[in-house]
Amino acid sequence: MVNADFKTERIKQLCRKLKPILGSRIDKIWQTYSLEDEKGKEEIEEYLKLLAMKVIGNDLEKETMLLYPPKKEKVTGDYFIGNVVYNDDEIYPFGLREDEWIQHVGIFGRSGAGKTNLGFHVVRELVKKSKPFILFDWKRNYRDLTIVPGFEDILIFTLGRKVLPLRFNPLIPPKGTDSRTWLKKLIEIIAHAYYLGNGVMYLLQKAINAVYEKYGVYSENASDYPTFRDVLRWLKNYKATAREVNWLSSTLRAIQTLCFGQVGYALNARRNQGIDELLEKKVILELDALTHSDKIFFIEALILWIHHFRLAENVREEFKHAIIIEEAHHILSGEKASLIGGEMVMETTFREIREFGESMIIIDQHPSQISLPALGNTYCTICMNLKHRKDVNVAANCMLLDDEDKQFLGTLEIGEAIVKLQGRIHTPFLIKIPEFEISKGLVSDEQVKEKMASYFAEILQNQGLIQDVPHIPKTDINEDETSLLIDILKYPFSGVVERYERVSVNRRKGNKIKNDLIVEGFIEEKEITLSNGRIILLELTEKAKSILEEMGLKVPRDTNGIEHRFWKHKIANYYRKKGYEVHIEEPVNGNVDVLVIN
Structure with missing residues (x-):
């Protein structure tokens, strides 16, 4: 009985696969098969095998991918994705519709399967419909689009590199967001990006709360906002209890990372002018120069900012903007458990942000590494060739592929994909994505800089997004700090007491100036023991020497x-x-x- 049922199901599936070719003829064959006795069924089965060989060009024993194609009127959409394929023929185009984007899209496939090619098509369709977007580019793949006709107004920012930096201070809450709510969510993101525990999160809450109070953030009348450098200064002066010593050490390491180098420049601005204007433009953010953890933090912080910015708007469930995330498993990880338990901030954001008109398009090699809440809130799943059995099983479960069809996920050719929608079309189908004609690797940093400067520099500078497009300002040190640096240059072997007297500051203020310069990487402190006591010497770093040389001062370069x-x-x-x-x-x-x- 079991064998008979299995055979009947197999014949039913074969008839279903042949129907797009044979139409009503196959319905009659199936009806006849259902009414026949065992011998008659065997004869019809043999006939179907011969028929399959004729119309499919194969036999029943050899595995052939024949996913039932949806009706033409069901697959049409304003945003072209690819062409529906059946029996090796591309029969009609498939596209997504306006209201489907905000229910989110997942694109999965091994390296080289064609994900970036599909990404180019997605960007092209968004540009055609004048939809703004932010694309987080991990490997500098998308800048070549800027020389393709029709893509001239795309903005490119090079995070972590001097070419075209973007300044964004995550400590500044979006308008209309409660500062205490923002503080807690931001701390969770820092912990997720830098693998921090509850003790560190506790100290971060104390530190950020303190600088928020200092700058009047809670009173909502702050003219300037704190930066992570302010947080670092607070932590440097914090008197930790015995229990907090190790927590403080870990906290300092994490915050120092956010204050160092080009990342420090990008994240430590006093004001966030222009981030909301970016949501009205087509933007590529190149992340290749950032460390792994810095990438995760920046992406999560900006997405959280966008989520809360949209919360303050009145329009709901209208497709306004797309966020395209490469290497999405780093942001929506199924393996990196939240340190505070429960649903992570990014999972909540992914689930809620669609209501506010944001489409999330996640691109990744490994669907098995994407969290279940993220996969469960994705309307359109597009799977290209997958290698690992775990990835194949997860993708097959997402698209409701049976055991016979899921194996095809490992045999798809470059540019082929299986698509499953959660509405409109309820069964998976096969598409072919045409090659996007583009010359790769032709756009240099200088070309990007020239294009941005020519078309957008004046606008962006007015908005505060970029300051001095060709160069990054090296510092915003104040007059007291400058005086102390010059004194160190002129009198390298003086102790701090003599210095404070020469620059006319008391010990307390002098120590604050000194500590600020140490935190910002301009000087280093060296204690030397003498026969009659000790002396604290201050040494200029290369960063400080460069600043002083720009002021026209002669700075000796001693290697000792x-x-x-x-x-x-x-x-x-x-x-x-x-x-x-x-x-x-x-x-x-x-x-x-x-x-x-x-």
Whole structure:
């Protein structure tokens, strides 16, 4: 009985696959088969095998991918994705419709299967319909679109590189967002990106709360906002309990990362002017220069900002804007469990943001690494060739492929994909995505800079998105900090007490200036033990030397450290006071540190 049922189901599936070719004829064959006795069924089965060989060009024993194609009127849509394929023929185009984008799209496939090619098509369709978008580009794949006709108004920002940096301070809540709510969600994102525990999150909450109070963020009348450098200063001065010492060490490491180098420049702006204007434009954010954790933090922080910005708007469930995320498993990970338990911030955002007109398009090699809440809230799933059995099983479950058909996920050719929608068409079908004609690797940094400068520099500078397109300002140090740097240059071997007297500041203010310069990477502190006590020396970093040279000051470039130079200076002064002739770094059979001549 079991074998008979299995055979009947197999014949039913074969008839279903032949119907798009044979139409009503196959319905009659199936009806006849259902009424026949065992012998008659065997005869019809043999007939169907011969028929399959004739119309499909294969036999029943050899696996052939014949996913039942939807009706033409069912697959039409304003945004072209690819052509429906049946029996190796491309029969009609498939496209997504306006209201489907905000229910989210998932694109999956191994490296080289054609995901980026499909990404190009998605961008083209959005551009055609004048839909703004933000694309998080992990590998600098999409800049070549800017030389394709029709894509001239795409903006490109190079996060972590000087070419065209974008400044975004995540500590500034979107308008209409409760600051305390924002603080808690932002801390969870920091913890997710940098693998931080509950103790670190506790200290981060204390630190950010303190700088929010200092700058009047809770009173909603802040003219300037705190940055992560302010958070770092607070943590540097925080007196940790014995229990908090290890937490503080981990917290400092994480926040120092957000204050260092080009990432520090990008994230530490006093104001967020223009981020909302970006949501009305077509934007590519290149992330290749950022570290793995920095990429995750920046993407999650910006998406969270967009989510809360949209919350304050009145229009609902109207497709306004798309967010395209490559390597999405880093943001919507099924394996990286939330440290605080429950649903992660990004999973909640993914689920809720569609109501506010945002489409999330996630692109990844491994559907098995995407969290279940994210997969469960994706309307359109597009799967290209997959390699790993785990990926195949997850994708097959998402698209309700049976055991016979799921194996085809590992045999799809480049540009082929199986599509499953959660409405309109209820069964999976096969499409072929045409190759997007584009020359790759032709657009240099200089071309990107020139294009952005020519078309958008004035607008962007007015909005505060870019300051000085060709160059990044190296610092915004104040007058007191500048005075102390110049004093260190002129008097490298003085202690801090002498310095504070020369620049006319008291000890408390002087220590604050000194600590700020240390945090911002302009100076380093060195304690030297003397016979009668100790002295604190301050040494300029390369960053500070560059600033002083830009001011027109002559800065010596000595390869020796401050302690070595200090002792040379002490020894030289000692012998000069005794009346000897003293030379420093005298070339005698190689350089001599101190040459004393009687």
